[in-house]
Amino acid sequence: MKIYDIAVVGAGPAGCMAAIRGAQLGKKVIILERNNKIGRKLLLTANGRCNLTNTAKMEVFLEKFGKRGSFYRDAFNQFSNHDLKIFFKKNGLELKEEAEGRIFPVTEKSKSVVDVLLNVLEEYKVNLAYNYRLEHLQKVSKIFKLTSTKKELITAQKVVIATGGVTYGFTGSTGDGLSIAELLGHHITDLKPGGVPLCVREEWVHDLKGVTLENVGLSIGYGGKKIYLSRGNLLLTHFGVSGPVILDSSNRIIELMDEHGDLKIYIDFIPELNSEALGVRLMEDFQKHSKKSLRTYLKNHLPNSMIDPLLNIISIDPAKKLNQITKKERILLQEALKSLPLTLNGHLPMDKAMVTCGGVSKKEINPQTMESKLVGGLFFAGEIIAGCGGRGGYNLQQAFSTGYVAGNSASKI
């Protein structure tokens, strides 16, 4: 029976890159993919535009992966954001930079990223076994035996597991690799959603579904503390809140919710002014435009659809003229504009999250090689590894970098 040098399980970005690197080093490589094509989740990234990586410096990359982010220092060194850009350019795909250092293909289509990966896999003669869903993995006298759900047997000297996390399961990432790793003795850390919309108790938020609050500041309150999180666009939905500022902070918020139960978040509609400066501005404006209604005046500060609900919360009649607003009402308005509270009471389910935070424990993986410390010749790459990065191209870079390292070391060790 043919024994492959390397069998890679999963044809997402991590698995494709692992296979490409192995084949570039002259190894006989096969990719086993349960779907009938590569990169199904990759196609969905950034609304089909694919935010491939980021121009950020190493320290920012490591920070984005939280407490144990430094685990990736070696992987990002061996195959950096710069190396990834060169890889795509060399293979005919021009990239462009957008706000916050985010890198996209100039085509603005994830499909062109998938096409490059497929072309390079074919160029290096990687065997692609589609509709192969790995069920069992065994190591018998230094050789791995891989069996699919249809009992097809593949044998290989080395195996890279790159089956992804457990979100957007319809793309094929349903956590098979995690169960297989667990059976081989690996510890799987708690699986939590990363980059997930949050549920809010207040009904008025649900009624304003589709409204974006642009460039607002976000703070969170728990245990008597109020902590600033970040600034950006916040989207109101029929169940709560989403948008970049929420997706960026959801990991941290969910951790705090696990600890403290329901939490308050506070929206700052005017983050460029501190509370005192806003107070002075309101006082001056109310004198200057005394005949205007409050509703008309607030159009300078809030989206139209937000004005009545906000004034309803603080019980001020929107039709009142500015010269009829009492000092107490003006202070209430100032507080609501700087710190409008919402009650968070949950999050959407795991399957709706962008990434899985949690997976094969990093303590059991060698950061220089991505090899298992428990099973020699077994490697991990991509989202299957515990932890997750923030929005901005960090997760795909993690997949490509760890994939590269796994393919590289599986070929050399």
Ligand SMILES: Cc1cc2nc3c(=O)[nH]c(=O)nc-3n(C[C@H](O)[C@H](O)[C@H](O)COP(=O)(O)OP(=O)(O)OC[C@H]3O[C@@H](n4cnc5c(N)ncnc54)[C@H](O)[C@@H]3O)c2cc1C
């Ligand atoms: C909607 C959305 C948007 C996103 N946007 C971005 C973005 O713009 N930028 C960014 O950096 N990140 C983004 N992400 C995250 C990013 O897509 C993932 O982190 C990345 O795809 C992980 O790559 P991976 O190769 O580890 O796993 P995956 O891409 O999940 O690939 C795993 C592969 O393994 C296969 N597989 C699973 N089990 C088996 C089995 N038993 N046998 C054989 N094959 C199997 C699956 O079918 C799949 O093809 C986004 C995620 C989502 C859901």
